[in-house]
Amino acid sequence: MHRDEPVEYEPVSVKAVLAEMKDTAELLIDLSFSAVLHGNPDLAAEVLALESRMDVLQLQARMSVMMAARSPEDVEELAPVLGMVGAAEKISDAAGDIAKIVLEDVGLPDAMRAALPEAVETLVRVPVVDDSGYAGRTLGGINMETDTGVRVIAVRRDQATGKARWITNPDRETELRAGDTLFLRGFEEGLREVYEAAVGEAYEPPAAPDPADADLERAVDSIVLMKNMSELAVDLAYGAVLFDSRGVAEEVAELEAEVDALKSRFEAWTLRAAARVDDPVSLRGLVHLASATEVISDAALEIGEGVLRGLDTHPVVAEAVEESDEVIVRLVVAPDGDLAGATLGDREVKTATGMRVIAIRRGGDGDRPAGGDGDGGDEDGDGEWVVSPRADTRLRPGDVLVAKGTRAGAERLSALAGAAEPFDRE
Numbered sequence: 131m132h133r134d135e136p137v138e139y140e141p142v143s144v145k146a147v148l149a150e151m152k153d154t155a156e157l158l159i160d161l162s163f164s165a166v167l168h169g170n171p172d173l174a175a176e177v178l179a180l181e182s183r184m185d186v187l188q189l190q191a192r193m194s195v196m197m198a199a200r201s202p203e204d205v206e207e208l209a210p211v212l213g214m215v216g217a218a219e220k221i222s223d224a225a226g227d228i229a230k231i232v233l234e235d236v237g238l239p240d241a242m243r244a245a246l247p248e249a250v251e252t253l254v255r256v257p258v259v260d261d262s263g264y265a266g267r268t269l270g271g272i273n274m275e276t277d278t279g280v281r282v283i284a285v286r287r288d289q290a291t292g293k294a295r296w297i298t299n300p301d302r303e304t305e306l307r308a309g310d311t312l313f314l315r316g317f318e319e320g321l322r323e324v325y326e327a328a329v330g331e332a333y334e335p336p337a338a339p340d341p342a343d344a345d346l347e348r349a350v351d352s353i354v355l356m357k358n359m360s361e362l363a364v365d366l367a368y369g370a371v372l373f374d375s376r377g378v379a380e381e382v383a384e385l386e387a388e389v390d391a392l393k394s395r396f397e398a399w400t401l402r403a404a405a406r407v408d409d410p411v412s413l414r415g416l417v418h419l420a421s422a423t424e425v426i427s428d429a430a431l432e433i434g435e436g437v438l439r440g441l442d443t444h445p446v447v448a449e450a451v452e453e454s455d456e457v458i459v460r461l462v463v464a465p466d467g468d469l470a471g472a473t474l475g476d477r478e479v480k481t482a483t484g485m486r487v488i489a490i491r492r493g494g495d496g497d498r499p500a501g502g503d504g505d506g507g508d509e510d511g512d513g514e515w516v517v518s519p520r521a522d523t524r525l526r527p528g529d530v531l532v533a534k535g536t537r538a539g540a541e542r543l544s545a546l547a548g549a550a551e552p553f554d555r556e
Contacts, residue, residue: 133412144198144211147191148450150366151218153298154184156456157284159223159364160311163357164253165232166419169237173255176313177229178285183296184222190385191215207444210436214371214447220429221387224422231415238415253283254321258310263327270302275484280316280324281536286309292338300430346403352396356389362518363389363430365488369458369532370434372451374442378489378532379434381517389427458532459485459540465527467548475521483542485535490516493528 158180165173195212199205204422231238258264265271285297287310297304305513306312314324317340325333363385370378400417404410451458463469469477480486492514525531533543 144191145446145450146196147187147194147320148211148214148231149454150298150452151187151191151215152183152451153167153456154180154187154296155218155221155225155272156364157298157313158184158222159361160253160283160315162225162228162422162546165229166238166415169232169238170255172470173253173327174229174232176255177225179231179294180296181222181226181229184219184467188215188219188222206441210371210441211444211447213432213435215365217269217367217429217432220432221426224425224429227422228419231418233310236415236418237412238419254314254325254333256312256314256325256326256418258306258308258312260308262306263540264306265308266305268303268305268395269300274324275536275538278316278320278323278485280314280320281484282312283315284312284313289453329471345399346407346413349396349399349403352392352399352423353416353420353423356392356396356420356427358518359385359389359392360423360426360427360430360523362488364433365458366432366532368451368486369460370437372448373460373532374437374448376437377491377515379437379491381515382430382434383438385517386427386431389424393420393424418530456534456542458534459535459543461531461544461549462534463525463527463529463531464548465474468546470527471524473524474486474519474523477546479543479546483503483535483546485533485543487519487533488517489532490519490523490525491530491532492526 158177161173161180162177163171165177192212192215195208195215199208230236269275271280282300282304283298285300285304285306287295287297287307312328314321316324322333325331347456365383366378367382368383369375370382396416397420400413400420404413405414468481474480474487531547532542533540
């Protein structure tokens with residue numbers, strides 16, 4: 131959409147628009163960083179197309195919210211909804227700025243691509259050719275995720291009108307067609323198999339050069355960490371809204387502050403490196419990337435701001451989060467569950483279920499106590515939050531897991547935890 135294209139009010143579901151905005155914002159983060167790390171202008175162009183779609187969605191959402199507000203009480207309830215709309219729009223704009231690093235050849239050192247394995251799970255853009263073995267089949271019939279570990283996170287479908295239709299929450303019933311463009315996430319071995327089946331050609335992963343200058347390597351490492359922390363902050367912010375958890379929202383605030391501190395260190399390392407690299411202008415892209423990443427963490431804080439300020443989560447917001455592409459679930463580890471007493475690595479939770487445990491609340495009762503350090507250092511304290519747990523993090527009966535992934539994955543994780551309900555909300 132061009133910015134001068136008119137957008138008129140339509141009676142649309144606020145829940146549906148919020149869910150699409152959440153899915154689109156998360157997809158934009160993935161696509162934009164992958165475009166930079168792969169140096170891929172095609173992915174970058176997809177980001178700008180989605181950014182235009184987000185412009186329409188945010189206008190539709192704002193108009194619908196304004197139509198729904200009829201009293202001061204309505205205004206108070208709907209204020210956090212507008213906060214979520216604004217935050218998603220900020221993420222979209224930041225992703226667009228990241229994509230322009232590639233499209234406008236702003237300049238990025240090769241050292242950035244050297245961080246690829248640590249920065250993101252591999253994301254690949256794959257066209258479905260006419261004679262593809264996937265054309266005319268549903269995702270459920272292909273059974274791609276189970277057989278290969280690769281998940282279709284979005285489908286772009288070009289229509290006869292010349293406009294593209296985005297399917298940001300493909301499920302088992304989604305039928306793939308020749309001409310579709312699939313956006314896949316997974317490990318290299320599985321991606322090779324899926325890419326060859328869809329395209330009929332071998333998949334060639336991008337080469338990752340060795341980093342050079344030590345300060346430049348530190349600057350790149352800090353951006354990778356900022357990116358990971360910003361993504362985690364967005365995930366936790368939606369979890370805070372869904373579960374109306376002040377403890378989770380406080381973790382988002384701490385992550386945002388840490389990203390700010392990382393950006394300061396990044397600036398120092400980049401300035402030192404600029405004195406030694408052959409072309410200091412090539413570092414402009416790093417500066418743009420750091421600024422955009424900080425905006426994403428700021429947007430995460432805005433998503434959870436209503437929870438921090440004691441405003442009740444509007445039901446439409448929680449329902450939108452529940453119905454989005456990747457669900458966020460809350461599970462309690464049962465005393466007789468397979469996870470009780472085991473580490474996440476022991477049970478290979480991510481591989482076995484496809485779910486990513488983004489946080490753990492120790493003890494299962496009460497939010498985080500005042501004065502906690504926020505990094506999970508005190509794993510013995512009930513109510514303590516362990517954010518971004520590692521493979522060696524050991525689980526105990528009564529621990530509350532906050533995890534993100536597919537609905538099928540949530541059911542598998544629920545079975546491992548021995549939980550009665552896979553989608554438990556407080």
